[in-house]
Amino acid sequence: MFKKILVANRGEIALRIMRTCREMGIATVAVYSEVDERALHALEADEAVPIGPAEPAASYLNIDRIIAAARDTGAEAIHSGYGFLAENAVFAERCQAEGIVFIGPPARVIRDLGDKVVARRIMQKGGVPVIPGMTEEAGDPGAWSAQAEAVGYPLLIKAAAGGGGKGMRIVEKAGDLVQACQEASREAAAAFGSGAIYMEKFLARSRHVEVQILADTRGNVIHLFERECSIQRRHQKIIEETPSPALTPALRAAMGEAAVTAARAAGYVNAGTVEFILDPEGRFYFLEVNTRLQVEHPITEMTTGVDLVRHQIEIAAGRPLTLSQADLAARGHAIECRIYAEDPEQNFFPSPGKIVFLQEPSGPGVRNDCGVCSGFEVPVEYDPILSKLVVHAETRDQAIGRMIRALESYAVLGVKTSIGFLIDVLASRPFADGETTTDFIPTHFADWKPGADRGDLAAIAAAADALAPRARAAFNGAAAEAAHSGPFQTLGHWRL
Amino acid sequence: MEYQFKNNEETLSLAVETDGPERFCATIGDRRREVVYRRISDHKIHLTVDGRQMMAFVADTPEGKAVIIQGRAWLLEDVAAARTRRRGTRRDGPKQVSPPMPAVVTKLLVAEGDRVEKGQGVVVVSAMKMDTTLAAPFDGMVTRINVAEGDKVTPQQVLVDIAPTENEESAPAA
Incomplete structure (x- = not known):
């Protein structure tokens, strides 16, 4: 087994990977950009290496710097999380050339599946149903228009080189095509280093259901059931759950089998996710394979009890899978809410800034994969995810109740977050009924405003805050210092 | 004591009578509430409102006082303080070409002297890996471009000056 792993990522996912490394007795190396010097991932690793300026291209996407950091620290393997270099075949190849293990699929598989046009071809050949879409590369407005006419409107533009909603646009009519393509291409270039885009038919009222797979180097492939990820804003998932309320046992088995077929067709190794679109009639189509750990992987970990990162590391070390399909069962229901620094009243626009206070939820069945702390300045340069709040309970209803309870005890001051919005979504009738289609938010929550019901309480709290002296102001210097030295002092005249 | 807070467009008026240490009576509209408060830390206040406890x-x-109770967030503007800085707040935003957050200008879509229609894209900005096209708030002519591609820009900064077309209001609607 590896003695030391470099984590080429930041935020909550870097911390999550490091936790498993620590449990396995593997030392960790963090890399960080100038704005992340005091970020949790940089502070918590065994070693931390600065890799350059804030701009992703100069740091977290800078292959030379990251390889040099691995060399200098003697890391034998690199885990790149999701985003940044996680699906970059050039990086995987470079690792191999340098004698460093890339914890993920082989570069050839990343390249094949990363090019969504090639991936579709592989799946078609393997007998996996695919969604109607672009069949040839197109790189200029003329070619885009020709492909768009062939696919038909409405259509969806996506970055050929990545996921996560970056570079994604729905185009309703031909007149909007060129501007949408240009914007998408520019966004894709900034996020993934490649401006290549592709198009597919946009299916309305569909669901996004994906299947987790694990494959070892000996040809064993298993699936770990599905995740339903239909609740999206700006084409980025914000609530995920497993099991999907839309699947029957027969459909679950069929999609699991299709995912395993897809993995075999591609020669897949390590953890991956096969994404499908499920239409209202229960037909499913291959969408793409994410050749990495997914953001929402914790819900699968909750229901299956499997540590996916541990399996990734073991597979990368050449060990055979220790699980067989028959060993796996999913228990109960898990839901994840992504907590972003964003303003749900302003079309979910990012809300960077300094976190002045943070209280994380806890309690039975609650897991919060958090990448920030009080005092941390959420940088403008990166995805504004703060944490992923995950709950696990016996049933879907209980999981919803547990998630609402956890969200209600979550407090983030200093940046705007979607917590209040998420509570309303979880508490809504359509969500309770499992009507989770990809148009859920535009359909049910298009003009969401926070409810005015408790505004009175907020005003009372504001008045109380104005009346109650702050600790610092209430004491002289020495006393104020003492007041901050422990909970007994801080609690003042509270009786315990 | 009178407090006035503004949350979005709603104004909350609060009459507060202190009736002992760490307690007051709050009257909002015609509703009177008994409040006991204890400061736990700089950012944490324990409230008992009509016997119900909450943090x-x-x-x-x-922009004001941020308050979170049971996962719900409010931003309460002190109305007295707000009056003095009414000009130039983000409420004027929709009438000007400004980014909603700190961003970088990635592309200018218009030049000085161009005629633009309401809703037409005039400048593309990028923040947190997301491109957004800022649109003209009304029909008009671009009189001045205040930024260049690659510039870092902030909310309330006017990126492009647009002079509205005359008679916009009096033009027949049908």
Whole structure:
């Protein structure tokens, strides 16, 4: 087994990977950009290496710097999380050339599946149903228009080189095509280093259901059931759950089998996710394979009890899978809410800034994969995810109740977050009924405003805050210092 | 004591009578509430309102007092303070070409002297890996471009000056 792993990522996912490394007795190396010097991932690793300026291209996407950091620290393997270099075949190849293990699929598989046009071809050949879409590369407005006419409107533009909603646009009519393509291409270039885009038919009222797979180097492939990820804003998932309320046992088995077929067709190794679109009639189509750990992987970990990162590391070390399909069962229901620094009243626009206070939820069945702390300045340069709040309970209803309870005890001051919005979504009738289609938010929550019901309480709290002296102001210097030295002092005249 | 807070467009008026240490009576509209409060820390206040306990999280921000109770967030503007800085707040935003957050200009879509229609894209900005096209708030002519591609820009900064077309209001609607 590896003695030391470099984590080429930041935020909550870097911390999550490091936790498993620590449990396995593997030392960790963090890399960080100038704005992340005091970020949790940089502070918590065994070693931390600065890799350059804030701009992703100069740091977290800078292959030379990251390889040099691995060399200098003697890391034998690199885990790149999701985003940044996680699906970059050039990086995987470079690792191999340098004698460093890339914890993920082989570069050839990343390249094949990363090019969504090639991936579709592989799946078609393997007998996996695919969604109607672009069949040839197109790189200029003329070619885009020709492909768009062939696919038909409405259509969806996506970055050929990545996921996560970056570079994604729905185009309703031909007149909007060129501007949408240009914007998408520019966004894709900034996020993934490649401006290549592709198009597919946009299916309305569909669901996004994906299947987790694990494959070892000996040809064993298993699936770990599905995740339903239909609740999206700006084409980025914000609530995920497993099991999907839309699947029957027969459909679950069929999609699991299709995912395993897809993995075999591609020669897949390590953890991956096969994404499908499920239409209202229960037909499913291959969408793409994410050749990495997914953001929402914790819900699968909750229901299956499997540590996916541990399996990734073991597979990368050449060990055979220790699980067989028959060993796996999913228990109960898990839901994840992504907590972003964003303003749900302003079309979910990012809300960077300094976190002045943070209280994380806890309690039975609650897991919060958090990448920030009080005092941390959420940088403008990166995805504004703060944490992923995950709950696990016996049933879907209980999981919803547990998630609402956890969200209600979550407090983030200093940046705007979607917590209040998420509570309303979880508490809504359509969500309770499992009507989770990809148009859920535009359909049910298009003009969401926070409810005015408790505004009175907020005003009372504001008045109380104005009346109650702050600790610092209430004491002289020495006393104020003492007041901050422990909970007994801080609690003042509270009786315990 | 009178407090007036503004949350979005709603104004909350609060009459507060202190009736002992760490307690007051709050009257909002015709509703009177008994409040007991205890400060736990700089950002944490324990409230008992008509016998019901709850924790409130508070912080002062440049836009007002941020309050969180049971996962719900409010931004309460002190009305007296707000009056003095009414000009140039983000409420004027929709009438000008400004980014909603700190961003970088990635592309200018118009030049000085161009005629633009309401809703037409005039400048593309990028923040947190997301491109957004800022649109003209009304029909008009581009009189001045205040930024260049690659510039870092902030909310309330006017990126492109647009002079509205005359008679916009009096033009027949049908």
